[in-house]
Amino acid sequence: MEALKCQNLNKSYDGKKTYVIKDLNLTIEKGEIFGLLGPNGAGKTTLISMMCGLMKPTSGKISLNNLNFQSNPTEIQKKMGVVPQEYALYPTLTAFENLEFFGSLYNLKGKDLKNRIESGLKKVNLMDYRNRPIKDFSGGMKRRINLLTGILHNPEILFLDEPTVGVDIQSREVILSILEELNTGGTTIIYTSHHLSEAQNFCTQISIIDKGRILAQGTAEELINSVQPATNLEEVFLELTGNQIRNDA
Template sequence: MELLRVNKISKQYKKIKAVEEISFTVKKGEILGLLGPNGAGKSTTISMISTLIRPDAGEIYYADTNIVDKPKVIQESLGYVPQEIALYPMLSGKENLEFWGRAYKLKGKALKDKIEEISEIIGIKERLKDKVKTYSGGMKRRLNIGAALLHDPELIIMDEPTVGIDPQSRKHILDTVIELNKKGMTVIYTSHYMEEVEYLCSRICIMDQGKIIAEGTKQELIERFDSSRDIKLKLENYTDAVLEKIKALECVISVDTKEDLIVVKAKQDKNLFKSIIDLLNDNGVDIHSMDIDEANLETVFLQLTGRVLRD
């Protein structure tokens, strides 16, 4: 079932086209990833969905209502985790959660129980009474997420929630996202870390320069945009004739020698490795090592834009 439909939304800041006619849908119960480099328009896109800024054009439907005109329809069901940490450093973690809880009209025992539950989820229970200014970057990030969970949102939108934190907190946040999703929460997850998006997301929109340049599951994206593999071989007793035979295999695109490495570029094919190994065995060639470059979204992005995803 479709929960959200974004239809050709655009946003321009003076001369900068931050977002240009972006369309996508979010299904109920999925984790949708928005992957893109700095300045791709990720934050602008989700700020429009979160009704913090109004698109210049286009519609955003949440449960069949255009929330550009009726923002209230989404506000109560939405948890928004901003890219910039929005906490009061002089207050404790608990007081911060109380503040946000009251903003969502929670009070008394309901608020207390909710804070208990959330501090368990985000793993800051022991530090709840300490001032936020004494927290590590990772703990602040986790509390930032906690603040967006107080009202049991149906949809949570996270804007790069793991930037600049330690690996442990990062893992904790990724696990939290998966747990929340298992409990039925729909998630939009923004990141420029392809590993995170690959790990978490059932579907991925790749963004660049204000546009969505590709959309699909990781597997679909790889099959569509990066169907070739580099296989690096170290061989002994081989001849040019053997290399010619490898080249003649149906799925092989090219064979190059780089110092002591033979680099075979080939299309993805389930018999690829077997054919190469059989051929080498039949010709009495010894295989010292075989290294395969795994396909990933980094190479998909490179194929699409000619640039690397990393800063």
């Protein structure tokens, strides 16, 4: 069954003729861990932003579980979680207060919300830091709290933009373990990353995009076998997108 579908998707900014996303068609099945990979400026963050309703496409359609944002915005928002690359946290609030606030946005409250927060904090090994302000946290600690804000309500579909960027290997393992547990429980995961070895081991399906278009899609094994004599996803990526340094944001 389809979790998400993009049809003839286009996006340009300020009425410009240059498209960040161009004639993109994509179907993601329920239960997938789907990786969107591409160099800087490929359109990954723009695509994720449109998929989760933060940005409107110039043209084309996006549906989640056969619902669209135009007709069913509230119902869709209840079903999805979003974990942005930038920390979406209030620095002067404690870890618990941040999670309490974000949980309330999904109508979680009372004992249920408290139990979910405490369970999450234990999973990310931050229970002892629950009453400390976020401004005192390290990057890895913030990244773990950032993840919890998007999954407290057990979303059916979860969007993550570089969820392990800038963290130590221990924090990365904790984050990926939690995501795999969520996926086992039925959550569809859509994620972007520049860690190609991580994506190769983590994702069940991968799309490599550049200049707003899908260049290739399949399992990591299928992509590697399609490019000879590639032995890993990084070599496939460089073959498809080139090795020129990108300065785009």
